Amino acid sequence: MNFELAEEHQMLKDLVAKFVREELTPLEGGVLARDAAGQGFSVEPDQHRRLGEISRKIGLWGLDAPSDIGGADLPAVALVGVHEELGRTITPFTLPPDSPNLRMLLATADERQRKAYLEPYVRGETVSAIGISEPGAGADPAGMSTRAIRDGDDWVLNGRKIWISRAAQADFTIVMAVTSREKGSRAGISAFLVDKGTPGFNVLRRIPMLGGMTTYEIALEDCRVEGWKLLGAEGGGFAPMQLRLGVRRVQMAAGAVGMAQRALDMMVEYAPQRRTFGLPLSERQAIQFWIADAATRIHATRLMTYDCAWKIDQGRDARAEISMIKAFATEMAWEVVDRAMQTFGAMGVTKEMPLQQMAARLRTMRVYEGPTEVHKWVVARNLLGIRR
Numbered sequence: 121m122n123f124e125l126a127e128e129h130q131m132l133k134d135l136v137a138k139f140v141r142e143e144l145t146p147l148e149g150g151v152l153a154r155d156a157a158g159q160g161f162s163v164e165p166d167q168h169r170r171l172g173e174i175s176r177k178i179g180l181w182g183l184d185a186p187s188d189i190g191g192a193d194l195p196a197v198a199l200v201g202v203h204e205e206l207g208r209t210i211t212p213f214t215l216p217p218d219s220p221n222l223r224m225l226l227a228t229a230d231e232r233q234r235k236a237y238l239e240p241y242v243r244g245e246t247v248s249a250i251g252i253s254e255p256g257a258g259a260d261p262a263g264m265s266t267r268a269i270r271d272g273d274d275w276v277l278n279g280r281k282i283w284i285s286r287a288a289q290a291d292f293t294i295v296m297a298v299t300s301r302e303k304g305s306r307a308g309i310s311a312f313l314v315d316k317g318t319p320g321f322n323v324l325r326r327i328p329m330l331g332g333m334t335t336y337e338i339a340l341e342d343c344r345v346e347g348w349k350l351l352g353a354e355g356g357g358f359a360p361m362q363l364r365l366g367v368r369r370v371q372m373a374a375g376a377v378g379m380a381q382r383a384l385d386m387m388v389e390y391a392p393q394r395r396t397f398g399l400p401l402s403e404r405q406a407i408q409f410w411i412a413d414a415a416t417r418i419h420a421t422r423l424m425t426y427d428c429a430w431k432i433d434q435g436r437d438a439r440a441e442i443s444m445i446k447a448f449a450t451e452m453a454w455e456v457v458d459r460a461m462q463t464f465g466a467m468g469v470t471k472e473m474p475l476q477q478m479a480a481r482l483r484t485m486r487v488y489e490g491p492t493e494v495h496k497w498v499v500a501r502n503l504l505g506i507r508r
Contacts, residue, residue: 123423125201132194133201135178137208143174144211148474151211156471161332162212171213176244180215185222185242189234196429200374204422207378210477212332216244219371221294224250224364228311228352237292237313249290251281251338252361261296261309261358266340268297268310273347275299275312277320277340283488287336288323291316295340296361299354311357313349320344331480366442368489370432373425373449376485377418379478380453383460384414386475390464401463410459417452425449440502443495451492454482 125133147163155161163171175181184199185191194202199219206215225238240246257263266279277297287293293314300308314321320343327335352360388411391402401407428441461468461475468475486492501507 123426125197129194129198129201132183132198133205136180136202136205139175139178139180140205140209143171144206144209144213147211148209152471152474152477155332155477161477168213172216172244175213175215181244182217182242183215184219185217186226189239189242191242195433196370197426197433200370200425200429203371203374204378204381207375208382210474210481217241218248220364220368221248221250223367224294224311224360225351227360227363228356230348232348233313233351246291247286247289249284249286249293250364251284251287251293251295253281253283255280255282255337261306261361264296264298264309266295266297268299268312268345270299271344275345275347275350277312277314277343277345279340280324280337281340282337283327283335284338285333285335287338288326293321293338294351296357297340303355306358307355309357309361310354311351311360312345313351314340314343314345318343318345330484331477333481333484362439365489366432366439369442369446370425370429372485372489373421373428373445376449376453376482377422377425379482380414380418380421380456383453383457383475383478384411384418387411387414387460387463407463410463414456414459417456421445421449421452440499443490443498446490447492447495447499450482450485454479454486457482 124130147167151161151163162168179192182189182191183194183202184196185193187193202215222238222241225233225241229238237246241248251266252261254264254266256265266277266281268275268277270276277295279297281287281295284293293316295312295314296309297312298308299310302308320341322339322341324337324339327337329335351357387407391404391407391411392400394401396404424441425445428438428445431438431441457475457478461479464473464475467473470476490498
C-alpha cells in the first residue's frame with residue numbers, strides 16, 4: 121500500500137504550493153483591508169487578470185479536463201494535492217474551469233453541447249453556475265418544485281432557485297428541474313443549460329454570505345429553453361448532479377485540510393514567541409495538546425481524503441466515503457481554526473489576520489453542499505441498510 125503521490129503529481133502539488141506562496145498569499149493583506157473597509161472580499165481586477173495569466177502560463181488550467189480538449193486529464197488523487205495547497209490561502213482565486221460543473225458537463229454533454237459549452241468552458245472563456253437548491257428544498261431533491269414542461273421542441277421552466285454562486289456573472293447556468301412527478305425525485309429530474317440573458321431567467325437578489333461570499337436567488341418565469349439544451353437524457357439529471365456534488369465535496373475536504381494546516385503552522389510559529397505569566401505559550405500544556413490534536417486530526421483527514429479520491433479513480437462507489445470526508449474535514453478544520461484564534465487571543469479575531477476569514481469560510485462549508493448532519497445521516501443509513 122503506497123501512501124505517496126506519484127512523482128509527477130507531487131511535482132504538480134509543489135508547483136501549486138509555489139503559486140500560492142508567491143502569488144496568492146502576498147495579496148492577502150490587500151484583500152483583508154478591502155473587506156474591512158466594506159469594499160468586498162476580492163482581488164483587484166488587474167490582479168485577477170495577472171493571476172489568470174500566470175496560472176495559465178505555468179500549466180494550472182484545465183487540470184482535470186480531457187486532453188483532447190486542452191486539459192491535463194488528471195486523476196482525483198492529484199487534485200486533492202492541488203486543492204489542499206489552494207486551501208492554505210484566503211485570496212479568492214479559482215483555477216479555471218470550476219471542476220464540479222466541468223465534470224457534470226463531461227458526463228452529459230452531446231457533441232453540439234461540447235462545442236457550444238464544454239470546450240469554451242475548458243479554455244476559460246466562459247463562467248458557469250448551477251441552480252439546485254430552492255427556498256423550500258435544500259439538501260432533499262424530493263422537495264424540488266421547479267418544473268420544466270415540454271412545449272413543442274422547447275422546454276418552459278418555472279420556479280425559483282437560491283444559494284447560487286456566480287448567477288449574475290455566469291454565461292450559462294445549469295438548472296435542475298422536475299420533468300416528471302410520477303417518476304419520483306430521482307428519475308423525474310432533468311438538467312438544462314440556460315444562457316445569460318434568456319427571457320424569464322431573472323436574478324432576484326444578491327445574498328451576502330459569511331466569509332465575503334455572495335450567492336443569488338433567481339426566478340424562472342416561463343423561461344423558454346431550446347430543446348437541444350436539455351443536458352443529458354430527460355429524467356437523467358439526478359446521477360450527474362450527484363457526480364457534480366461529489367467532486368465539490370472532495371474539493372472541500374482537501375481545502376479544509378489546507379486551511380487547518382495553515383492554522384496549525386501559525387500556532388506552531390506563534391506559540392514560542394508569545395509569553396504569558398512568565399512562560400511562552402509553547403510550554404503550556406493546553407496549547408501543546410491543541411497542537412498535537414490538530415496535527416493528528418489533519419493527518420487522519422488527509423489520509424481519508426486521499427483514500428476517497430483513490431477509490432473514485434478506481435471507479436468504485438465512494439458515496440459513503442465522500443459524505444464521511446465532507447462532514448469530518450469541515451468540522452475538523454473548524455475546530456482547528458477556532459483553537460488557533462484562541463491561541464492568538466484578541467489578535468486572532470481581528471480582520472487584520474486570515475484566521476477570521478478561514479473561520480467564516482469553514483462555517484459556510486459546514487452547511488453548503490449538504491450540511492454535516494445530512495452527511496452523517498447518509499453514512500448511517502448506508503451502514504444500517506435503510507432505504508427510502
